[in-house]
Amino acid sequence: MPETTLGGRFTFPGTLLTVHRIGYGAMQLAGPGVWGPPKDPEAAVAVLREAVSAGVNHIDTSDYYGPHLTNQIIRKALQPYPAGLVIVTKLGVRRPTDKSWQRAITPQALTAGIHDNLRNLGLDALDIVNYRVMGSGHGPEEGSIAEQVAVLADLRRKGLIRHIGVSNVTATQVAEAQAITDVVCVQNYYNLAHRHDDALIDDLARRGIAYVPFFPLGGFTPLQSSTLSAVAQRLGVRPMQVALAWLLHRSPNILLIPGTSSVAHLRENLAAAQLKLSAQTLAELDGIGAGAAKH
Numbered sequence: 001m002p003e004t005t006l007g008g009r010f011t012f013p014g015t016l017l018t019v020h021r022i023g024y025g026a027m028q029l030a031g032p033g034v035w036g037p038p039k040d041p042e043a044a045v046a047v048l049r050e051a052v053s054a055g056v057n058h059i060d061t062s063d064y065y066g067p068h069l070t071n072q073i074i075r076k077a078l079q080p081y082p083a084g085l086v087i088v089t090k091l092g093v094r095r096p097t098d099k100s101w102q103r104a105i106t107p108q109a110l111t112a113g114i115h116d117n118l119r120n121l122g123l124d125a126l127d128i129v130n131y132r133v134m135g136s137g138h139g140p141e142e143g144s145i146a147e148q149v150a151v152l153a154d155l156r157r158k159g160l161i162r163h164i165g166v167s168n169v170t171a172t173q174v175a176e177a178q179a180i181t182d183v184v185c186v187q188n189y190y191n192l193a194h195r196h197d198d199a200l201i202d203d204l205a206r207r208g209i210a211y212v213p214f215f216p217l218g219g220f221t222p223l224q225s226s227t228l229s230a231v232a233q234r235l236g237v238r239p240m241q242v243a244l245a246w247l248l249h250r251s252p253n254i255l256l257i258p259g260t261s262s263v264a265h266l267r268e269n270l271a272a273a274q275l276k277l278s279a280q281t282l283a284e285l286d287g288i289g290a291g292a293a294k295h
């Protein structure tokens with residue numbers, strides 16, 4: 001595929017893992033509330049197969065989506081996995097039967113989480129595992145993560161994990177993790193309207209570390225902005241495509257994992273890679289985050 005396909009390529013630092021900058025996030029494949037099976041299991045399989053056949057080689061998941069079911073759908077849809085497909089998963093949370101989100105951060109819970117991922121994805125080792133800090137929900141909270149990162153580093157030495165990332169973290173926590181192991185990616189909440197990580201992104205870019213925004217389209221509350229709509233209308237594209245293109249322009253270390261349960265939306269999202277935004281349009285879009293920060 002040409003160098004420009006799906007936003008070009010990115011190699012996770014110190015690894016042999018190279019992916020296109022537009023990937024796919026699998027969270028939307030579970031049922032409502034990220035719980036239970038999808039309403040249309042065949043459609044979920046179709047989305048995954050379409051993504052991979054279009055060149056997506058970076059899929060973000062977790063065994064706590066479903067729970068277990070999303071990984072099982074990925075396995076059913078994509079095994080035997082194509083060469084070069086990088087599946088990134090995360091640990092640190094569990095879903096009890098009341099459907100709540102609870103910490104799972106003891107060495108035993110983290111180790112069990114690795115084995116759940118391996119079994120449900122049908123893999124012998126996991127390419128990249130993010131330690132997902134519970135923090136204050138979708139936002140990070142200061143506090144040591146050393147014990148949990150050390151457990152992941154130990155599982156890496158045992159060959160069950162190839163590389164480690166961190167998620168929902170502060171800059172201090174990234175530095176703490178880096179003192180324990182190599183960190184290849186950071187996955188935090190960031191999009192056109194939610195710009196708290198601007199300084200962190202620039203710092204990671206200087207060091208070649210991937211920044212993978214979750215909720216790139218706003219997540220459970222899709223992005224809505226009159227500026228975004230006006231720009232999209234002017235360019236003759238969809239607002240969500242502009243939001244993704246803005247992220248691709250924002251920094252070369254940003255990798256996209258937009259989530260969707262629909263093949264039509266998937267195609268729109270992948271086509272965002274073709275969109276070139278002028279300096280003037282980028283400045284206009286930057287105003288959305290600046291406005292949001294004031295409120």
Ligand SMILES: NC(=O)c1ccc[n+]([C@@H]2O[C@H](COP(=O)([O-])OP(=O)(O)OC[C@H]3O[C@@H](n4cnc5c(N)ncnc54)[C@H](OP(=O)(O)O)[C@@H]3O)[C@@H](O)[C@H]2O)c1
Nearest residue numbers: 025026027060167214215216217218219258259260261265
């Ligand atoms: N580390 C973490 O803590 C964390 C937290 C949340 C998510 N994640 C990861 O990040 C990925 C992305 O986040 P996300 O899926 O929650 O949110 P998102 O990508 O910001 O948005 C997904 C929502 O946007 C809709 N959508 C997608 N494409 C669209 C399009 N072209 N036009 C209109 N609507 C569109 C989807 O609905 P349809 O299904 O109808 O398309 C869904 O409601 C997840 O899949 C997951 O892998 C990680």
